[in-house]
Amino acid sequence: MSDNLRDLKNNHQDFTKGSLATNEEKNPYVLFSFWFDEAIASGELESNACVVSTVSLDLQPSSRIVYLKELLDEAFIFYTNYASQKGKEIENNPKASMLFFWPKSERQVRIEGLVSKLPESVSDAYFDSRPLQSKLGAWSSHQSDELHDQKELLERMAFYENKFGENVPRPPHWGGYALTPMLIEFWQGKPSRLHDRIVFEAFEGNWKIYRKNP
Numbered sequence: 001m002s003d004n005l006r007d008l009k010n011n012h013q014d015f016t017k018g019s020l021a022t023n024e025e026k027n028p029y030v031l032f033s034f035w036f037d038e039a040i041a042s043g044e045l046e047s048n049a050c051v052v053s054t055v056s057l058d059l060q061p062s063s064r065i066v067y068l069k070e071l072l073d074e075a076f077i078f079y080t081n082y083a084s085q086k087g088k089e090i091e092n093n094p095k096a097s098m099l100f101f102w103p104k105s106e107r108q109v110r111i112e113g114l115v116s117k118l119p120e121s122v123s124d125a126y127f128d129s130r131p132l133q134s135k136l137g138a139w140s141s142h143q144s145d146e147l148h149d150q151k152e153l154l155e156r157m158a159f160y161e162n163k164f165g166e167n168v169p170r171p172p173h174w175g176g177y178a179l180t181p182m183l184i185e186f187w188q189g190k191p192s193r194l195h196d197r198i199v200f201e202a203f204e205g206n207w208k209i210y211r212k213n214p
Contacts, residue, residue, distance in 0.1 A: 106189030
């Protein structure tokens with residue numbers, strides 16, 4: 001075990017950078033946008049990176065980092081391979097969670113909700129905006145499948161580059177998802193671990209707003 005891992009139990013960093021008033025905002029999307037802008041202004045690394053967690057048929061959770069690409073019609077948008085592990089799990093169980101962590105701001109945003117595929121036209125428009133190599137990668141990667149040899153992946157890249165040139169269409173197995181929140185929790189670190197936690201929970205077409213113990 002490394003010295004750094006051994007010393008974790010003695011790491012008691014305090015949180016002192018902000019507060020979250022109960023009346024700060026009544027709309028969670030406005031508050032998220034405000035916090036997101038502040039994360040970028042604070043120099044957070046890849047502020048749109050978030051952890052998306054899904055659950056398999058045998059109830060095994062799995063998590064990975066994805067990039068938020070848009071907040072559209074009160075849904076959080078990301079893109080991926082539909083045949084990937086997360087894509088298959090979403091198909092069988094559309095309940096998922098999304099977590100943003102901004103350490104410089106000492107903030108987290110936790111979102112729970114239902115995931116659905118975006119219309120093909122929306123996925124097409126986003127795919128057209130991607131760099132060429134990313135487009136070819138979407139065709140070449142059998143995402144989440146076992147890879148026996150790195151060479152086969154490079155060969156598939158070369159094959160699709162030769163096939164499509166610079167006019168690469170969106171693969172039918174790749175596109176966007178919208179996570180529509182049922183719950184959004186804003187977490188602000190505070191001294192003595194007495195963190196601010198304010199929850200927006202969907203209830204009968206409105207938001208129920210309440211605090212949680214730290």
